[in-house]
Every structure is written in C-alpha cells, then in structure tokens.
Amino acid sequence: MNNNLNIVFMGTPEFSVPSLKKLIEKFDVKAVFTQPDKPKGRGKKISLSAVKEVALEHNIPIYQPQRIKNEPEIIAKLKEINPDFIIVVAFGQILSKDILDIPKYACINLHASILPKLRGAAPINWAIINGESVSGNTTMLMDVGLDTGDMLLKDKVTITDDMTAGDLHDILMERGADLLVETIDKYVRGEITPEKQNNEDSNYAPMLTKQSGKIVWNNNSKDIANLVKGLNPHPLAYTNYKEKVMKIHKAKVMKKVYEELPGTIIKVDEDGILISSKDGSVLVEIIQFPGKKAMQVKDYIRGNSIEEGVILA
Template identity: 65%
Template sequence: MKIVFMGTPEFAVPSLDRLIKEFEVVAVLTQPDRPKGRGKKLSMSFVKEKALEYNIPVLQPEVLKDDLKTIEYLKNIQPDFIIVVAYGQILSKEILNIPKYACINLHASLLPKYRGAAPINWAIIKGEMESGNTTMLMNEGLDTGDMLLKSKVLITENMTAGDLHDILMEDGANLLVKTVKGLSKNEIKRVKQNDSDSCYASMLHKKMGKIDWKLESKVINNLVRGLNPWPIAYTNYKDKAMKIYEMNVLNERSNLEPGSILEVSKDGIKVVTGDGCVLIKKIQFPSKKPLNVEEYIKGHSIDKDVKLE
C-alpha cells in the first residue's frame, strides 16, 4: 500500500508515524521551511523532522497546484492513497485524481460542523460538549467531501484547546489507519455532508482574545479555554495587558460592575461578570512568564476594587 503523506504541524506527526509503521509511505509533502523565533532562523516543520527520521523523501513546494515538477513526481509514484492532515494548501483536481483509491483528509471536528482552520478552538469557544475527528474523501471544496469514519471525544469542563488538540492528535492517527484499511477493502460507506448543518471555524487572531466582562461567566471561560495555548485571552489591568490562561466559574453573584475585582488571594482573582463571578487562576503580564496567581502575588500586587477593562 503506497502512500503519499501531506501535512505540516505537530498535529499531523502521530498520523504520519502510524502510517509509516502500517504501510509504505513513499513521499512526504510539507510547507517550506519558515523563519522562526527572534533570530528568524529557518525552521523545518514538525512533519519534515519526522519524515527525515525515517529517511523518507520530503518535498516542499511553495504552491503545490502550480508546481508541475512535483505533480509529475507524484504521478510517477502512482500512490494508492494521498493522505492529508493539516497540510495548509488546497489540492487541485489534477492532484486529487492521482491516487488509485482516494485522497483522504483527517479533520479535527465532527463534520459538517466546524469546517475550516481552527475547529478545535471553536468547538470549545462555542461551548460544545463533544468534538472528534472525521476522515473524508477530498474534493475541491474546503472540508466538504464525503465523510468516511468518525470518532467522538467528550469535552470536559476545564479542557483547553491544547488539551483537546493532544487527544485528537493521537485519536486521529488511529482513525486514519482504520480508514485506509477499510477503504482498500471497500468496507466503508461514504456519507454526504449536509451543508445546512455546517459552520465555519475561522482562523484565530490576537484581537479576538479581548474579554468582555459583561458576558456570562461560562461564555468568558469558554473563550479562555478555547484560546489556550494561543493566542490567549486577555484583559487590561491598570492599562497593562494581562493574559489569562485559566479560570473557574463561581456560583456567586455581585452588584458591582462587570470587570470589578472583588478579591485577591492565593486561590486567585475574583472578578465580576455579566451574570456572576469567575476566579482567575493563571496570568501573564508583558515580558513576564505565565504564573499561577498564588505565585504572582508573592512578589507583586493585584489591587481589589480595580476594574478590568
């Protein structure tokens, strides 16, 4: 079973690893090396690092659909499957028609909900109780192909996007192996997506992390969880940006204005919301490392009766 794998971030690495162990991965495509960090040193993707461990040929076209040499290379390989996991480029119809069986995509949501770039984050931001992975046959649309297999994961009360990412990353690798084996034996029934049930998980940006304290406690907590580990929700404390990594929803109410700090202790910073109170547990100020509030107040002060903006 010859497979071409296309992927880029850490999320795709367990999938590549499992496919290498189960089948013959003959080539890996990933995004070009990019400048990273303060020194802007060129860095390879997580997927490239894994492929090089196994001495698998790596191709890094800037724009795959326009790279005739790479397309010809893929045609000459005559793969049984092309497997795509967070590659970061759209595949043209010419590429979709290359493999013997199919181009399969692993998507980290229960399609047709949360098509798009950030399904893990938006599932938590929107307060979903479950998420999962879906494998699908690829077409020229964005996450619109016929679905193959699904696996569900419960979203627990304090789960962050980072936590869910790590669970789905491993779960997706298992689902892909099942999908490849099932399709090659013609044992999987394809299911069309109902477009009327779909919603779009747009890319994240830093400005969306600004907390509106007039919202309900649960909505604010969902935002904090959904934007952890990036870009991190934030508020302003005395004109300084304060990132918030973790909080708990409290069963308390206050007549003070939303955003008002009620109390500061080793347990956290108690803040008024639109319908109650939350307890901020972990924060970060500019040029400082993230700290639990208990650690932060050992060397710094957070004043009560201040209003977070």
Template identity: 60%
Template sequence: MKIVFMGTPEFAVPSLEALIDEFGVEAVFTQPDRPKGRGKKLAMSEVKEVAVKHNIKVFQPENLKKSRENIEELKSMNPDFIIVVAYGQILSKEILDIPKYGCINLHASLLPKYRGAAPINWVIVNGEKVTGNTTMFMDEGLDTGDMLLKSEVQVTDSMTAGELHDILMKQGGELLLNTIKGIVDGTIKRTKQEDEKSCYASMLSKETGRIDWNKDSKQINNLIRGLNPFPVAFTNYNGEVMKIYEAEVLNENTNSKPGSIINVSKKGIKVATASGVLLIKKIQFPSKKPMYVEDYIKGNTIDKGDIFTS
C-alpha cells in the same frame, strides 16, 4: 500500498508515524522551512523532522497547485492514496484525481460542524460537549467531501484547547489506518455532508482573545480555555495587557460592574461578569512568564475595586 503524506504541524505527526509503521510512506509533502524563535533561524516542520528520520523523500513547494514539477512528480509516483492532515495548502482537482483510491483528509471535528482552520479552539469557545475526528474524501471545497469514519471525544468543563488537541492528535492515526483498510476492502460507506448543518471554524487572531466582561462567566471561561495555549485570552489592567491562561466559574453572584475586581487572594482574582463571578488563576504580563496569581501577588499588587477593561 503506495502512500503519499501531506502535513505540517505536530498534530499530523502521530498520523504519519502510524502510516509509516503499517504501510510505509513513499513521500512527504510539507510546508517550506520557516524562521522560528528569537533568532529567526530556519526550522523544519514537525512532519519534515519525522520524514528525515525515516529517510523518506520530502517535497516543500511554496504553492503545490502552481508547481508543475511537483505535480508531475506526484503523478509519476502513481500513489494508491494521498493522505492529508493539516497540510496548510488547498489541493487542485488535478492533484485530487491522481491517487487510485483518492485523497483522504483527517479533520479535527465531527463534520459537517466546524469546517475550517481552527475547529479544536472553536468547539471549546462555543461550549460544545462532544467533538472528535472525521476522515473524508477530499473535494475542491473546504472540508466538504464525503465522510468516511468518525471517532468521538467528550469535552470536559476544564479541558483546554491544548489538551483536546493532544487527545485528537493521538487518536487520528488509528482512525486513518481503519479508513484506508475499509476503503481497500470495500467495507466503508461514504456519507454526504449535510451542508445546512455545517458551521465554520475561522482562523484565530490576537483580537479573538479580547475578553468582553459584559458576557457571562461561563462564556468568558470557555474563551480562556479555547485559546490556551494560543493565542491566549486577554484583558487590560492599568494600561497593560494581561493574558489569562486559566480560570474557574464560581457559583456566586454579584451586583458589581462587569470587569470589577471583587477580591484578590492566593486562590486567584475574583472578577464580576455580566452574569456570575469568574476566578482568574493563571496570568501573564508583558515580558513576564505565565504565573499563578498566588505567586504573582507575592511581589506585585492587584487591587480590589479596580476594573479590567476590554
């Protein structure tokens, strides 16, 4: 079995490792090394680190579609499969047609829902109760190819995007192995996506995290959970940006103006919303570390009656 793997971030690592253990991997394509950290030193992607560790040949084209050299190299490998997990580049039809069995993508949603760049985050922001992974044959569209296998995950009311990411990341490898075996032995039925049931999970920006206190407490809490650990939901307090990492919806009502601080205690900051009360538990101010409210108020003040602004 000749497999070429294309992926970049941590999410792709368990899938790559599963493929190495089960079949071996001929080559890895990943994004070019990028500056990271305060020192802006060039750093390898998480996928490249695994490939180097296993002495697998690594290719890092800036734009694979436009790199004749890399495309010809791919053709010369004559792969059975190209497996793609969060690679970060669009593949041309010429590349999609190279492998014997096709290009297989692992996508972190139950397609056709949440096609696009940030499915894990938007599933939580939108209050979904179930999500999962989907494997599919790739075509020229964005996550539009025929579906192969799915695995489901229940989304709890307290789960963050980071926690859901880790669950889906660990499950992805097994789903890919089962997909490859099922394609080779002919036991998997490919299913066309129903485009009318699709929705798009757009890229996140800092602005995505701006809290609108005129929404209800559950919607705001979903935003906080869905943007933890990145890019993090935020509000403004006394002219400073306050990031919010953790909160809880309380079974309380109030007539206070949305955004008003109702009470501050070791348990957290009670805030009025358009409907219900939210208890903010973990926060971060500029140049400070994230802290639980209990620890923050030991040396700082957050006053009852003040108002958070969007």
C-alpha cells in the same frame, strides 16, 4: 491489512506527526509534502516543520511547495510517484482537482471535528470556545471545497469541563492516527460507504487571530471561561490591566453575582482574582504579564500587587 499500499503524506504541524508515524509503520510512505521552512523567534532561526523532522529521520523524500496547486512540476512528481492514497492531515494548503484525481483510490483528509460541524482552520479551539460537549475526528474524501467532502469514519470524544484546547488537541492527535489506518484498510476492502455532508448542519471554525483572545467581560461567565480554555495554550485569552496586557491561562465560573460593572476586580487573594461578569463572576487562577512567565495568582501577589476595584478593559 494491505501493507504494500503506496502513500503520499501531506501535513505540517505537531498534530500531523502521530498519523505520519503510524502510516510509516503500516504502509509504504513514498513521499512527504509539508510547508516550506520558516524563520522563527527573535533570532529568525530557520525552523523545520514537525512533519519534516519525522520524514528526515526515516529518509523519506520531502517536498515543500509554496503553493502546491500552482506548481506543475510538483503535480508531475505526484503523478510519477503514482500513489494509492494521498493522505492529508493539517497540511495548510488547498489541493486542486488535478491533484485530487491522481491517487488510485482517494485523497483522504483527517479533520479534527465531527463533520459537518466546525469546518475550517481551528476546529479544536472553537469546539471548546463554543461550549461543545463532544468533539472528535472525521476522515473524509477530499474535494475542491473546504472540508466539504464525503465523510468516511468518525471517532467521538467527550469534552470534559476542565479540558483545554491543548488537552483536546493531544487526544485527537493520537486517536486520529488510528482512525486513519482503519479508514484506509476498510476503504480498500470496500467496507465504507461515503456519506454526504448536510451543509445545513455545518458551521465554520475560522483561523484564530490575536483579537480572538480579547475577553469581553460583559459576556456570560461560562463564555469567558470557555474562551480561556479554548485558547490555551495558544494564543491565550487576555485582558488589559492598567494598560498592561494580562494573559489568562486558567479561569473558572463563579455563580455569585455582583453589582459592580462587568470586568471589575472584586477580590484578590490566594484563590485568584475574582472578576465580575454579565451574569456572575469569574475566578482567574493563572496569569502572565509581558516578558514574564505564567504564574499562579497566589504566587504572583507575593511580590506584586493586583488592585481591587480596577475595571479591566
């Protein structure tokens, strides 16, 4: 392994952190680019990105462009650094061709799906929501398109029945760091043949919005349960119970079919809230109301009531 390689790292959220730490351990990270600091929470306290915190710990120069492709002084700085690789992991900004052409070897992106499936901003969530059985990471050469570059290496992960988006995120976050190091090492040695993506096999994983979490009870039970898992821990699936938003953290498919309209609360007990759906029913086990903590249904109903017969909207 060539430990003298100069790396510029671009990333922002927690998902990027293991990759940055592994690159610092194995190579010479010359600079870190991350999104600008943002106010967060009710107090609007300035929040640093997870990547910036790691860079500060290691005294690595940090750059936080608003729009990197529109800032000539940033592009000039990158040329001055003259990196062997630019490595991008969930940076959150699009790179121009001027930037892609700077490194000696390549700009490499770690993407949390098995490309060409699930290009876009939220591949981990949509893998669960769509009921996929396999996910994973792909390293690829970057081009000016959105996750359309030539593929380098892949690492597949089986999605188990009870896996949430949070679970999958944590697995891919750690394994992606190792895949990046392997990709850089093999690329320098000429042991990887880049593979074109077949656009006909691609689909899109759009950014999640609050509306993405609204449960349609007239859907199949499995689709509802997948939505709950795919939006856990954020932004969470939800429904309206008597005009109050009820967020749902955990739910599972029940096979029994009921005559009541989809969304009807059939039964409430220690096991959870049993709700009718298009093809069967769903048992909701963990809920959260506004201003309250998430609770097991069995704990919630000790001091509160959930009425049977109510139709959720």
